[in-house]
Amino acid sequence: MPKSIKSLIGKLDNVKVTNNMDVNITSVEYDSRKVKNGSLFFCVKGATVDGHDFVPNALANGAAAIVAERNVDVPDNIVKIIVDDMHAAMEKIVPYFYDYPSRKMRMIGVTGTNGKTTITYIIRSILRKAGYKTGLIGTIKIMIEDEVLPIHNTTPDIVDLQQILFQMAQAGMDYVVMEVSSHALALHRVAGCEYDTAVFTNLTRDHLDFHKTFENYALAKAKLFSSLTAPGNVKNNKTAIINIDDPTAEVMQQHTKCPVFTYAVKKDADIKAENIDIHMNGASFRITGRLCQMDLFLNITGLFNVYNVMGAVGAALAEKIKPELIKQALAEFHSVPGRFELIRAGQDFCVIVDYAHTPDGLENVLNTAKQIAKRRIITVFGCGGDRDRTKRPIMGRIAAEKSDIVIATSDNPRTEDPEFILGEVEQGVLPALHGNFHEKITDRKKAIYRAIELAKKDDIVIIAGKGHENYQILKTGIIHFDDREVAVSAIKTKLAEEK
Numbered sequence: 001m002p003k004s005i006k007s008l009i010g011k012l013d014n015v016k017v018t019n020n021m022d023v024n025i026t027s028v029e030y031d032s033r034k035v036k037n038g039s040l041f042f043c044v045k046g047a048t049v050d051g052h053d054f055v056p057n058a059l060a061n062g063a064a065a066i067v068a069e070r071n072v073d074v075p076d077n078i079v080k081i082i083v084d085d086m087h088a089a090m091e092k093i094v095p096y097f098y099d100y101p102s103r104k105m106r107m108i109g110v111t112g113t114n115g116k117t118t119i120t121y122i123i124r125s126i127l128r129k130a131g132y133k134t135g136l137i138g139t140i141k142i143m144i145e146d147e148v149l150p151i152h153n154t155t156p157d158i159v160d161l162q163q164i165l166f167q168m169a170q171a172g173m174d175y176v177v178m179e180v181s182s183h184a185l186a187l188h189r190v191a192g193c194e195y196d197t198a199v200f201t202n203l204t205r206d207h208l209d210f211h212k213t214f215e216n217y218a219l220a221k222a223k224l225f226s227s228l229t230a231p232g233n234v235k236n237n238k239t240a241i242i243n244i245d246d247p248t249a250e251v252m253q254q255h256t257k258c259p260v261f262t263y264a265v266k267k268d269a270d271i272k273a274e275n276i277d278i279h280m281n282g283a284s285f286r287i288t289g290r291l292c293q294m295d296l297f298l299n300i301t302g303l304f305n306v307y308n309v310m311g312a313v314g315a316a317l318a319e320k321i322k323p324e325l326i327k328q329a330l331a332e333f334h335s336v337p338g339r340f341e342l343i344r345a346g347q348d349f350c351v352i353v354d355y356a357h358t359p360d361g362l363e364n365v366l367n368t369a370k371q372i373a374k375r376r377i378i379t380v381f382g383c384g385g386d387r388d389r390t391k392r393p394i395m396g397r398i399a400a401e402k403s404d405i406v407i408a409t410s411d412n413p414r415t416e417d418p419e420f421i422l423g424e425v426e427q428g429v430l431p432a433l434h435g436n437f438h439e440k441i442t443d444r445k446k447a448i449y450r451a452i453e454l455a456k457k458d459d460i461v462i463i464a465g466k467g468h469e470n471y472q473i474l475k476t477g478i479i480h481f482d483d484r485e486v487a488v489s490a491i492k493t494k495l496a497e498e499k
């Protein structure tokens with residue numbers, strides 16, 4: 001994979017090169033801390049700092065070439081490339097440096113506010129059932145078949161992404177299934193990544209701190225669909241899988257120039273769910289429509305998971321997987337960590353840890369709880385700091401309207417004051433309580449203990465917001481925190497006290 005600097009420069013238009021000599025580039029980096037001898041360093045202007053300020057660090061670490069948008073000081077033995085647009089330059093250089101790995105594997109991208117992680121896990125299990133070697137990239141982790149690698153963002157930055165795709169191609173993956181976040185689409189992280197099949201789940205309120213308007217948020221998501229047929233693509237037979245029950249589906253369809261498989265519950269669609277039965281331990285439904293007819297039995301529950309399964313079935317059918325295999329894989333699929341995960345520690349009430357961190361996610365999970373509840377619903381939840389503030393009172397209202405007992409607590413406060421976040425959450429909770437019981441407990445561990453203490457036989461305790469996360473991000477640093485562990489110890493404490 002090492003490349004001559006001349007070949008990399010050859011990919012760029014309108015560049016000014018200083019110290020134009022022949023050097024071999026052994027890695028491309030956007031973070032000066034990762035630069036090694038022979039690296040090319042891209043100076044990226046970030047939201048917090050400006051990469052141009054880290055040129056001395058990059059040089060000290062052995063950078064052989066610097067790509068910058070403005071003049072920076074470098075010694076005579078270092079190649080300096082000045083470009084107009086850093087993102088455009090990275091888009092040209094990085095995939096080329098890694099030999100365009102996305103062209104060597106079938107690529108499935110999943111986007112939307114909620115359901116991405118779940119759908120990617122389901123698609124992975126179907127592809128593996130069909131005998132394909134599969135890589136996965138998303139919120140929880142990266143997997144190369146069964147090998148697990150850590151992940152920092154849901155969708156990695158362009159350099160990290162191309163590097164991991166290269167690794168996956170080297171390891172002989174037939175498929176990569178990955179979550180494509182709106183941040184990634186807006187920040188050009190998936191540039192140079194050619195998808196074969198793209199799935200749209202839904203679009204609801206989130207990330208308005210970053211995108212500012214819902215329209216911008218939708219247009220960021222739509223980039224995945226326009227990218228399917230973008231100039232310069234080399235693959236054929238693209239398919240878009242679109243949930244047309246979602247009001248923003250139209251925007252995705254307008255940006256799609258390849259064949260579309262639609263899915264829906266409320267409308268006629270290419271994949272339509274009928275006879276839906278939701279119960280505590282799973283769900284069943286019938287798929288009808290022009291693509292296939294089949295009865296499905298799932299070990300995951302909730303109407304939202306019926307949608308997720310349809311999205312995954314759509315992708316699998318686009319990839320020509322036989323319906324019989326899809327059905328078998330779904331019957332064997334059990335759960336995604338931290339997504340409606342049942343916590344069992346010998347108690348006679350139900351405890352569910354779920355990653356609902358958006359109004360729509362919380363509403364869906366609480367609606368599902370309502371459908372399966374025998375008695376009361378006790379909800380523990382909070383909202384993250386340094387993230388979209390507009391969702392806080394809305395989630396508060398939803399929790400209050402759909403629960404018998406609400407305990408508002410902290411999620412990941414990050415740099416914000418937890419009391420301030422809770423104040424914004426409570427603006428939604430208080431007017432919607434209608435006499436229901438409510439407490440505000442800032443310490444998440446105490447809040448979970450309190451919910452478990454209050455639970456009686458056949459109640460459902462929903463602990464929402466952090467799902468699989470095993471940390472809590474506080475102003476003072478990151479601490480180990482796992483809702484599932486805390487729930488188990490709270491249940492054990494309660495059972496011991498009752499003896």
Ligand SMILES: CC(=O)N[C@H]1[C@@H](OP(=O)(O)OP(=O)(O)OC[C@H]2O[C@@H](n3ccc(=O)[nH]c3=O)[C@H](O)[C@@H]2O)O[C@H](CO)[C@@H](O)[C@@H]1O[C@H](C)C(=O)N[C@@H](C)C(=O)N[C@H](CCC(=O)O)C(=O)O
Nearest residue numbers: 030031032044046047048049051054153154155157181183
């Ligand atoms: C808003 C956002 O996405 N920010 C991302 C962005 O950070 P930034 O703009 O603040 O970068 P910065 O710290 O200013 O640094 C600018 C440049 O200087 C470089 N630098 C910095 C320090 C140094 O010593 N040397 C150096 O070279 C950095 O590597 C970078 O290239 O670039 C960083 C490097 O790629 C990302 O890690 C960071 O993600 C942060 C951590 C983040 O929290 N992002 C979230 C909002 C996010 O992306 N979420 C989405 C989706 C979630 C969802 O779907 O719900 C995701 O895909 O995860």
Ligand SMILES: Nc1ncnc2c1ncn2[C@@H]1O[C@H](COP(=O)(O)OP(=O)(O)OP(=O)(O)O)[C@@H](O)[C@H]1O
Nearest residue numbers: 113114115116117118139304339354355356361364
């Ligand atoms: N199709 C769906 N529609 C609405 N809510 C959903 C759907 N699927 C899952 N959820 C809810 O959203 C939560 C997150 O699900 P999942 O992790 O699959 O979504 P995601 O899109 O990957 O989220 P993130 O943006 O954090 O990566 C779940 O725990 C559940 O509460």
Ligand SMILES: N[C@H](CCC[C@H](N)C(=O)O)C(=O)O
Nearest residue numbers: 357383384387411412465466
């Ligand atoms: N991908 C989401 C995760 C939110 C998880 C929640 N626990 C929080 O910290 O807000 C985000 O970055 O907004």
Ligand SMILES: [Mg+2]
Nearest residue numbers: 116117139179
């Ligand atoms: Mg995810």
